[in-house]
Amino acid sequence: xxxxxxxxxxxxxxxxxxxxxxxxxxxxxxxxxxxxxxxxxxxxxxxxxxxxxxxxxxxxxxxxxxxxxxxxxxxxxxxxxxxxxxxxxxxxxxxxxxxxxxxxxxxxxxxxxxxxxxxxxxxxxxxxxxxxxxxxxxxxxxxxxxxxxxxxxxxxxxxxxxxxxxxxxxxxxxxxxxxxxxxxxxxxxxxxxxxxxxxxxxxxxxxxxxxxxxxxxxxxxxxxxxxxxxxxxxxxxxxxxxxxxxxxxxxxxxxxxxxxxxxxxxxxxxxxxxxxxxxxxxxxxxxxxxxxxxxxxxxxxxxxxxxxxxxxxxxxxxxxxxxxxxxxxxxxxxxxxxxxxxxxxxxxxxxxxxxxxxxxxxxxxxxxxxxxxxxxxxxxxxxxxxxxxxxxxxxxxxxxxxxxxxxxxxxxxxxxxxxxxxxxxxxxxxxxxxxxxxxxxxxxxxxxx
Numbered sequence: 001x002x003x004x005x006x007x008x009x010x011x012x013x014x015x016x017x018x019x020x021x022x023x024x025x026x027x028x029x030x031x032x033x034x035x036x037x038x039x040x041x042x043x044x045x046x047x048x049x050x051x052x053x054x055x056x057x058x059x060x061x062x063x064x065x066x067x068x069x070x071x072x073x074x075x076x077x078x079x080x081x082x083x084x085x086x087x088x089x090x091x092x093x094x095x096x097x098x099x100x101x102x103x104x105x106x107x108x109x110x111x112x113x114x115x116x117x118x119x120x121x122x123x124x125x126x127x128x129x130x131x132x133x134x135x136x137x138x139x140x141x142x143x144x145x146x147x148x149x150x151x152x153x154x155x156x157x158x159x160x161x162x163x164x165x166x167x168x169x170x171x172x173x174x175x176x177x178x179x180x181x182x183x184x185x186x187x188x189x190x191x192x193x194x195x196x197x198x199x200x201x202x203x204x205x206x207x208x209x210x211x212x213x214x215x216x217x218x219x220x221x222x223x224x225x226x227x228x229x230x231x232x233x234x235x236x237x238x239x240x241x242x243x244x245x246x247x248x249x250x251x252x253x254x255x256x257x258x259x260x261x262x263x264x265x266x267x268x269x270x271x272x273x274x275x276x277x278x279x280x281x282x283x284x285x286x287x288x289x290x291x292x293x294x295x296x297x298x299x300x301x302x303x304x305x306x307x308x309x310x311x312x313x314x315x316x317x318x319x320x321x322x323x324x325x326x327x328x329x330x331x332x333x334x335x336x337x338x339x340x341x342x343x344x345x346x347x348x349x350x351x352x353x354x355x356x357x358x359x360x361x362x363x364x365x366x367x368x369x370x371x372x373x374x375x376x377x378x379x380x381x382x383x384x385x386x387x388x389x390x391x392x393x394x395x396x397x398x399x400x401x402x403x404x405x406x407x408x409x410x411x412x413x414x415x416x417x418x419x420x421x422x423x424x425x426x427x428x429x430x431x432x433x434x435x436x437x438x439x440x441x442x443x444x445x446x447x448x449x
Contacts, residue, residue: 007121008036010044010073012065015052017195017239018107018166019080020140021148023050025110026079030117034124041072045121046102048113051094053082053165055340059093066098077116079105081165085344107166108151143389143425144191144235144408145184149177149225153197154204155281157268158347159308159339162197171203174211174220178228190425191235191389193407194225198281200242223249230258235389237407239264242281243290251297260404261300268308270325271318277350278311291329302405304333309366310359311339312350319362323369332377333411334370338363371437378412378435385431385445388414390422401430403440412438419444 009030013023026048027037038044047069051062062082069076078094084106085093094104103116140146152167153160181192196202203209203220210217218224223246229236236259241247243265254261267287269275295301307322326334338359341348388401391408399419406412414430422428422444430442 006034006036007124008038008044009117009121010038010041010047010069011050012047012069013050014062014065015050015054015058015080017146017193018148018197019050019052021146021195022080022108022110024146025108026050026113029110029114033114035117035121041069044073046075046077046117047073048077048079048117051078051080051082053080053085053093054160054162055337055342057340058082059085063094063097066094066101070098070100074100075120076101077103077105077113077120079107079109079113081107081162083107083109084165085161140408141391141425142188143391144193145189147177147181147184147192147194147229148172148196149194149199149202150196150205154201155198156279156346157281158277158279158350159311159342159345161342161344164344166197169198169201169205171201171206171220174203174218174225174228175213177225178213181229181232185232185234188425189234190427191237192229192232193237193239194229195239197240198242199238199240200244200247222246226250226253226259235260235404237262237264239407241265243267243287244281245290248290248293248297251294251301254301255298261298262302262304262405262407263294264304264407267305267325269311269318269322271314271321274311274314274318277313278308278347288325288328291331300404302332303329304335304407304411305331306335306337307366308337308339309362310354310356312347312354313352314339314354314362319366323366326366326370326373330373330377331370332374332405334367334374335410336363336366336370375435375437378437378440381432381440382435383432385429386414386442387427388416388430388442389427390419390424392424393420393422395420399428399444401428401442412440414440414442416442416444 049066049069052058078101083094083104102120105112150171152169153163154169202222206220208219208221211220213228230253241263253259268280386403388403390399390401392400394400397415398417399422401414401416403414416430429445432440432442434441
């Protein structure tokens, strides 16, 4: 078949890293079965839009993207979380807003997406695995990759509808996860970002069943998974870790330098009353004591977290408890969202709603309060030698890097003005010379690690 006649599929991916992982699976299937991926609407025979449906702003962005794809191309398949979202009468949000879409599926639905593609765009030929690299098609740069270890979530947080979109926890077999990680590393990936809805719960649904990794019996549990990934000699970064006591067992691996001393822990609040109202997992835990213990084991630990202001019933005292928590916890990286009602979330019926203006005002106050903490923690790094990974070379700014404490796209950067000769994806030793509110500045020591 001539190249110009090869079926071409456009792809738009929105949402979180979990959604990006779903997108990579679909793209890998498309390329493996001979479809080309079109970079523009007008070059595509049809378009797949991978959506997010968690909060109202994400729903609006996804619906706009679908509308744009319909206007520009006309043939659109929708997948992702918004595809699973229904209104109060059980009608699909996507179908109501855009009835001309060809098909709609929910998240982690590669088989259903491919079936829809087959109906409207015949396969170019029988599948040949040599059409795609062993690591599949990815949306991230060559030097880092997301490693999804489970789908769904067993928790029922009152502000969240993820379980209704993605279902209950389903952990991947440990041998599958490790094999994918090995394949990614063999392909040149130097940083693995471990993701799921609840990383700490990995294996709970399987009752920590023993699997076999390269012929060795290994429990399907986060601690054992981290021990396996630590053997790959790359950066391993943990996201979406709930503060269960079992997390304490992973800190020695960080202290020994076997996985990155980094935890992304979505605390969401600090007031016991609000956490109970949110139905947060580990809400009864003494999180300040847990953080102290973590830092005793691993002083170099970087903690990032997210919080919600203005949750229904939040009083000024509750909010001040949150600020007091931040002051004591000294969390390195913080994101904050003003509470936003999500259709289908049980929090919508809770009493004492906080006015939207006050929700946003508290968000701004929290971020201003946190700026001083984050800046002081960055200032403490000035003069130190650290290892960075290079993300890009900018002709004006130099090398744009990240430290062990910086996840891509959500944390800060390490900018090396004299690093134009560094190579993307490589590790280097640098000396920190300055900082601002979010980023570090450094000079290269020119000893590639």
